[in-house]
Amino acid sequence: MAERNILAYFNTVEQAEVIANRIKDLGITDVQIDRIHKFSEATADHLMNPLTGQMGSLADLTLGSGGGGAGPLMAADTSASGMSDGGGTAASGRDILLAAIVDESQFEQLRQEIRAQDGLI
Structure with missing residues (x-):
């Protein structure tokens, strides 16, 4: 019996x-x-105040980055700049992932049902 994996993304x-x-x-x-999540769920360990200079980067201020390693990448993201909506890619907003392994004979029917629920497979 052959198996297929399903990785489906939902809103x-x-x-x-x-x-x-x-x-x-x-x-x-x-x-x-x-x-x-696009980035780690880690949050800043202390409060950062842009008036007193206690912030490491723009990403710390806008996205709550707790570490310096990902700061430049996070600051380059469209959600940090406020100048773009992200381009409207097909995956925008789909941050719920369903994972399953199903029998190959069931895959096509489930694929259609996932699409009917506005899922992306």
Whole structure:
């Protein structure tokens, strides 16, 4: 029996849960839903005040970067500059990831159901 993996991205947890429940109805129990992030979830350990100069970078001020290593990359992101909307890529806003391994015979039907829930596979 051949298996296929599913990595589907959604805008909301509710959309992903509809598909997760459908997958579980097929007898597959190993389904995972996670929120993914462009950057680390680490936050600054102390308050930073731009008036007193206690900020390491623009990314620290706008995105809450806790470390200096990713600061320049985070500052270059469109969400830090305020001058762009990010270009409207197809994946914008899809920060919910559903992961599952399904039988190959079930894959096409689930792919269609994921698209019906506005998911990206």
